Amino acid sequence: MAILEILKYPDSRLKKPAKEIEKIDDGIRDLAADLLETMYCAPGIGLAATQVGQPVRVAVVDLFSQEEKRxxxxxxxxxxxxxxxxxxxEExxxxxxxxxxxVKRHCRITVRARKLDGSPIKIQAEGLLARALQHEIDHLNGILFIDRISPLKRHxxxxxARKAREVQRTTS
Ligand SMILES: [Zn+2]
Structure with a gap:
């Protein structure tokens, strides 16, 4: 397992919709393990493959970051x-x-997916899980949460962000 680099806005790879996974092979299983490790390390409650520059449709979520409750x-x-x-x-x-x-999102959603072993799942989610899933599925479609806020706030x-990048350039 490895901790991967998380791409940051405005990296253009974040805007690229991810491809459907046809075969869940070792590469995908390794990627899922790396995504989880990277997410726990960040720390965050969700991470999509798009965010580490892998344009395939896999996302991980864990609402419980404490090690013993994961x-x-x-x-x-x-x-x-x-x-x-x-x-x-707030997101x-x-x-x-x-x-x-x-960010405005649905309160309850029904999601269909596959598990790592390939078996299909259909879950009804609400609360934080519904929110995290909508956020991660957006990533797989090349959408960031700032694409869903008002133009003024986005501006x-x-x-x-531009200012922060300029400061970084002049100090490094
Ligand atoms: Zn995100």
Missing amino acids: KPMVFINPEILEGEGEELL GCLSVPDFTCE IYRRK
Whole structure:
């Protein structure tokens, strides 16, 4: 297992939709293990392959970051079948450092995916799990949470990020 580098906005690879996985082979199993390790190390509650520059449809989620309570979940080719209700909640992203913003998403969703062993799963999620899954599936479609906020807030973030990059350039 390895800790992978997480791509940061505005890396263009974050905008690229990921490809469907046809065969779950050792490469995919290794990638899922690396994604989990990278997510725990960050730390975060979800990570999509897109965020480490691998354009394939696999995402990992674990709402319990404490080591003794961990409950890792791996989703291969996840897709949202249904969404219900809407709520506005604060979100952040490992690829969008130092910024959080309220994002409107469904409160409850039905997701279909495959597990690492290839077996199909269909889950109904709500609360934080529903939110994390919508966020990660967005990543697999090349969408960042800042694409879902108001243009004004997005503008504020972009300006801040540009400034941070300029500071980095002049100090390194
Ligand atoms: Zn994210």
